Amino acid sequence: MSDDREHGIADGPKGDPTMSSDAPTVGAAQLMGVRPEPGVAKPDAIFVADDVVRSFGGLKAVDVDHLEIQRGTITSLIGPNGAGKSTFFNVVSGFDTPDDGTWSFQGSDVSKLSAHRVARRGMVRTFQLTKALTRLTARENLMLGATQQVGERFIPALLRFPWRSQEAVIGARADELLERFNLAHMRDEFAGTMSGGQRKLLEMARALMVEPTMIMLDEPMAGVNPALTQSLLGHIQALRDEGMTIVLVEHDMDVVMGISDWVTTFAQGRLIAEGRPDDIRRDKAVIDAYLGAHRSLPRDQDEEESNDG
């Protein structure tokens, strides 16, 4: 694994969005008056889910009555291991099939759509690079990301050109994103040679190939060294400040409380609390279910401690 700092990716994205203004975005400002209650309505919801149930055998992994996500915010999903966060992500992004439930994105029902159709509508989730993808270069990964799930807004641009030129349009977008995420020097390197942090940047860039409106990040900081965490946070805030909606599943409570406009807490498949970070820090149900036992402990340390005990 290479050192991220050697490759200069700890510097943050272009335009230094790590210096993101403290003023809340419009979406975040609208949340100021919203009551911190599970299932509460949002002033400008981009995503709305109802009665989503996913069971594995006798276990209800997800059982969400109602959840709304405010447009233009960073919303985190937290909760103990096995709370159902990833299963919820998989279901609503079209990668898993629920037993029940409906959900809409930008006012349209997308609950019966396949994953690539959901992505075309502008709702995209990131995935860890599979083994096969580590054998492709950084640029090839991005090119493939585009061909697998071309966004509706990207199609008119492509259709104006014959196939060879379409490839050039996708290539230009890939190069632009490699530049933005300070990965241009890794353009023709195999993804497998990249550091943990660089892979996380590549996963994010891959999802952005389709110009999504909402991006769902599953543990974007996992395996990333502390220096790079700041850089990744800067990129995520920059995307939000440009108007994108970000939903993230993350275990690092310092990251969650520092970056989120809104925090949604899962436990045993259900939504047990929602609110601004300060509301969640004080919420008794959250402390009982999660924070009390896990406050600020990185996952590995947590696991080591439980193994010791």
Ligand SMILES: Nc1ncnc2c1ncn2[C@@H]1O[C@H](COP(=O)(O)OP(=O)(O)OP(=O)(O)O)[C@@H](O)[C@H]1O
């Ligand atoms: N494919 C599957 N088959 C059987 N059980 C599953 C499957 N996927 C998830 N589960 C179970 O569903 C529950 C929810 O898991 P999920 O991975 O969604 O939780 P999570 O909140 O994302 O946890 P973590 O933070 O550890 O990733 C867990 O009990 C898990 O064991």
